[in-house]
Amino acid sequence: MKPSERGNQYNAAAGFSLGSGSFSVAPQIVYQKPLVGPIPQDPLLNTDQFDPATGTYTPGLRPRNLLNDTFAVLDNREMIGAELLFVFDPTPDNWFFAWDNDDRESAPLAVSLDLVYRRFPTRRDSNLGVLADGSVFAFASSPPPANLWDAVFRTVQVVSPELRMIHQVYGGTGQANGDSPRLIKRYGLGSTLRWQRLQAQLMAKWNDWGPYDYYRDYNLTFPFQGQVALAYGLETFRVDRYISQVGLRYQMRTLDENSPRFPYAPGSGKHGNEQEWTSYVDINI
Amino acid sequence: MLTSIFKRLCLMALILSSCGGPQGDGETLAPLALENLSLPELNNGAGIYPSQAVLEDSQNPFTRAAVSPANRWNITGWAMEAGAPATRLSAMFYAWATELAIARSGESQFQTAIALRTLSAHETLSEDQRTLYRNAAIQAYQSMLDNFKDSVGYTAEGYSYRLVPLAFYAIRDLGGTPQGRWVETVDPYGNKIVVEI
Numbered sequence: 001m002k003p004s005e006r007g008n009q010y011n012a013a014a015g016f017s018l019g020s021g022s023f024s025v026a027p028q029i030v031y032q033k034p035l036v037g038p039i040p041q042d043p044l045l046n047t048d049q050f051d052p053a054t055g056t057y058t059p060g061l062r063p064r065n066l067l068n069d070t071f072a073v074l075d076n077r078e079m080i081g082a083e084l085l086f087v088f089d090p091t092p093d094n095w096f097f098a099w100d101n102d103d104r105e106s107a108p109l110a111v112s113l114d115l116v117y118r119r120f121p122t123r124r125d126s127n128l129g130v131l132a133d134g135s136v137f138a139f140a141s142s143p144p145p146a147n148l149w150d151a152v153f154r155t156v157q158v159v160s161p162e163l164r165m166i167h168q169v170y171g172g173t174g175q176a177n178g179d180s181p182r183l184i185k186r187y188g189l190g191s192t193l194r195w196q197r198l199q200a201q202l203m204a205k206w207n208d209w210g211p212y213d214y215y216r217d218y219n220l221t222f223p224f225q226g227q228v229a230l231a232y233g234l235e236t237f238r239v240d241r242y243i244s245q246v247g248l249r250y251q252m253r254t255l256d257e258n259s260p261r262f263p264y265a266p267g268s269g270k271h272g273n274e275q276e277w278t279s280y281v282d283i284n285i
Numbered sequence: 286m287l288t289s290i291f292k293r294l295c296l297m298a299l300i301l302s303s304c305g306g307p308q309g310d311g312e313t314l315a316p317l318a319l320e321n322l323s324l325p326e327l328n329n330g331a332g333i334y335p336s337q338a339v340l341e342d343s344q345n346p347f348t349r350a351a352v353s354p355a356n357r358w359n360i361t362g363w364a365m366e367a368g369a370p371a372t373r374l375s376a377m378f379y380a381w382a383t384e385l386a387i388a389r390s391g392e393s394q395f396q397t398a399i400a401l402r403t404l405s406a407h408e409t410l411s412e413d414q415r416t417l418y419r420n421a422a423i424q425a426y427q428s429m430l431d432n433f434k435d436s437v438g439y440t441a442e443g444y445s446y447r448l449v450p451l452a453f454y455a456i457r458d459l460g461g462t463p464q465g466r467w468v469e470t471v472d473p474y475g476n477k478i479v480v481e482i
Contacts, residue, residue: 045314050356052363055320055373059350137388140351265443 009076038073063126065138139179180219319376332382391436398425
């Protein structure tokens with residue numbers, strides 16, 4: 001967790017890292033506050049009014065956005081945050097949070113648990129969205145104040161030089177990038193197993209956003225998303241390169257009224273679903 | 286010394302930020318009398334995607350005030366009341382055309398076309414004005430066929446329906462000819478449908 005790097009704010013962060021043998025713990029706190037706050041949340045001021053009797057329309061006070069105001073409050077929103085990070089890594093020859101730790105980790109078992117709590121006492125201003133044709137627009141409003149938490153548990157197991165397993169379990173709450181006020185509570189897990197030139201992957205997510213950024217922009221979630229994949233490569237799998245491989249993948253997700261392409265009437269209580277089998281050959285020259 | 290400079294910079298930032306934006310902009314919150322609007326002049330294809338001309342239209346009351354979806358429909362209902370003056374349709378046109386210019390959508394184009402079509406049938410307008418709006422309505426419906434082929438509308442129960450067939454028949458009703466590869470045909474159940482070949 002880091003303070004925002006946007007302007008229009010002041011912030012303070014404090015933390016330390018304490019290590020003992022294979023264990024480390026790193027607590028941190030962050031406080032940030034914009035110098036010029038966001039447009040306040042006010043049911044009367046924010047809502048436009050139309051009186052059919054007189055034909056009078058009174059515009060609402062809309063959140064600022066980066067198209068019309070440099071000082072729009074976005075990730076520099078007022079925040080009090082706390083993080084508590086535990087790590088168990090018995091091999092100091094590689095850093096547990098290196099971007100390619102999946103490949104580099106050498107410990108028989110390395111574990112981390114990251115707990116983050118963020119308190120946002122105010123709303124923010126408006127983010128920008130991009131439509132299918134590339135045009136940019138500002139969302140009409142922004143999510144309300146909220147207290148968010150996230151927990152991520154990750155393990156890397158190197159059973160032998162040829163067998164490696166990476167697992168991750170996460171959970172937390174989240175707000176959309178756009179204007180949806182719906183706070184989501186999401187959970188999920190993912191596992192990757194590599195044995196010689198074989199790689200198996202499993203992923204399951206509950207009430208989480210879809211894979212692309214616009215799912216979060218528009219707060220599009222799926223009750224369940226799952227994926228199982230098996231691949232065989234011409235060389236050992238690594239995160240830093242594409243390798244020629246042949247594989248099978250099955251993915252599915254269920255749909256509700258918060259999902260795109262929901263085939264039933266909102267509020268019907270029904271769930272749709274989408275499934276896909278893929279067999280593929282990737283050739284990397 | 287450094288503290289003093291920091292304070293001055295903060296003060297400058299505060300002053301600069303208060304120069305622009307809606308906080309200090311009384312115009313944004315001023316009530317607008319929609320009944321008194323002039324009829325749209327439709328310069329430079331205003332109201333027909335991808336024209337942005339409506340945002341430059343000095344008569345458009347909504348260039349600085351994004352109308353909420355609920356009030357766009359409220360204004361639409363108010364404008365479409367039986368016997369309502371044509372100026373109300375002007376408000377409806379500007380509300381939807383502004384939304385179309387800011388965030389393109391088939392629904393905005395379709396409602397803009399409805400406003401133009403209703404203006405073209407308004408008995409208080411001159412023949413020249415009605416011809417102007419009839420031609421613009423045909424162009425707006427044609428824009429549905431060209432740019433918003435997959436757009437849908439929703440019933441109050443949440444069921445969706447395609448807007449393209451409605452635009453296709455509206456062009457015909459207005460005396461125009463739908464352009465492009467759109468044809469009317471019959472599905473296996475004997476229902477008339479509009480498809481692109």
